[in-house]
Amino acid sequence: MVASLSQNRVSITASFDGSEILIFGAVKRERPAPDGPLHVIITVSGPSMPTTVRRKERVAGIWVNTDAVEIDAAPSFYAVSTTAPLPEILSEVSDLRHRISIERAIRSVGAPATITDSPAFTEALIRIREKQDLYALLENSTTLLDDALFRTEIALPANLVEGNYTTRIYLLRGGRVVEESDTTIFVSKVGVERWIFNLAHEQPLIYGLLSLFIAIAAGWGASAVFRYMRF
Numbered sequence: 001m002v003a004s005l006s007q008n009r010v011s012i013t014a015s016f017d018g019s020e021i022l023i024f025g026a027v028k029r030e031r032p033a034p035d036g037p038l039h040v041i042i043t044v045s046g047p048s049m050p051t052t053v054r055r056k057e058r059v060a061g062i063w064v065n066t067d068a069v070e071i072d073a074a075p076s077f078y079a080v081s082t083t084a085p086l087p088e089i090l091s092e093v094s095d096l097r098h099r100i101s102i103e104r105a106i107r108s109v110g111a112p113a114t115i116t117d118s119p120a121f122t123e124a125l126i127r128i129r130e131k132q133d134l135y136a137l138l139e140n141s142t143t144l145l146d147d148a149l150f151r152t153e154i155a156l157p158a159n160l161v162e163g164n165y166t167t168r169i170y171l172l173r174g175g176r177v178v179e180e181s182d183t184t185i186f187v188s189k190v191g192v193e194r195w196i197f198n199l200a201h202e203q204p205l206i207y208g209l210l211s212l213f214i215a216i217a218a219g220w221g222a223s224a225v226f227r228y229m230r231f
Contacts, residue, residue, distance in 0.1 A: 001181050002026050003169050010156060010165075010187045018158045021185065023081075023167060024151035034173065038147045039082070039089040041100060041170040044154050044185070046077030046134075047163035048107075053121040069121040073107040076161040078129075081138040081152040091175030098177055100170065102126055102135055133157040162188050 003025030010019050023042055051074050055067045082089065086101060095101050108122050115121075129135040134157065142152040150169075164184050171179040 001169065001171060001179050002028060003181050003183065005167065005183060005185065008183065008185050010160070010185060012160065012162070012187065012189045016158055019156045021154045021156060021167075022151065023154065023169070024149075025169060025181075026150070027148050027171065027179075036173045038144065039084055039172045040142050040144055040150045041083075041086070041090065041172065042081045042142055042150075042152050042154070043100060043105075043166075043168045043170075044077070044079045044156075045075045045105065045166045045168070046161055046187075047165075048073040048075050050074075051125070053125050055121070055124075067115055069108065069115060069118055071106060071108045071122065071125060074125060075105055075135075076163070077134050077156070077165065078102055078105050079136045079138060079154050081142045081154060082140065083142045083144045083150070085139050086137065089172055089175060094172070094175060094177050098170065098180070102137060132159060134159070156187075160187050 003023065006022035006024075007019075010021075021044070023044075027038070051071045053069050053071060054065045056063045057066045059066075080086065080100065080102060090100060095104050099105050103122065103126070106122055106125065108118065126135055133155070136155075138152070138154075142150055144150045165187055166182055166184055168180065168182045170177050
């Protein structure tokens with residue numbers, strides 16, 4: 001399998017409103033193809049990190065946090081693009097082994113014993129991130145021509161987290177993964193955003209003083225404008 005990306009680096013600037021990655025490739029054969037249709041699944045996964053999912057309930061007329069589950073590792077971004085509906089082309093065994101589906105990509109094993117419905121917290125996390133365009137299942141969005149050429153487009157939203165995004169391409173027959181390839185997309189802040197980020201994390205005192213100065217200057221400037229407008 002030979003695969004490539006339209007770009008392997010995404011720069012986050014002040015005007016960044018998302019991007020789109022074209023993933024394409026070809027299947028090379030040295031002998032006739034075996035029986036059974038060939039399918040392709042392409043995933044793009046952002047940096048994984050732990051997160052806490054909390055459940056709110058109404059107590060005495062007030063919404064409060066009651067239960068919480070610590071998700072051990074969840075991708076900050078995860079998209080799955082397929083040539084057909086996922087359950088039809090991917091077996092449970094292959095999904096468990098390669099962790100391809102969104103549910104399998106999230107690792108949560110540390111729920112408290114008092115919580116009997118821990119899968120509901122994982123489902124809630126998926127729903128929330130789907131609404132934020134951070135998780136997506138794009139069935140039938142990968143095209144495959146003559147069992148040889150494939151391509152898909154993955155939209156990256158504006159609210160990306162910095163880091164290395166892994167693109168994986170799976171070839172499947174009979175629900176089983178027969179070939180796998182991966183590459184990396186580098187996502188990073190550049191320009192003023194990078195300078196502000198570094199200043200906030202490396203010199204927080206200067207960052208705080210600068211923020212205070214800007215707030216005072218903005219308040220004084222607005223006050224001066226209003227005084228001028230009165231006259």
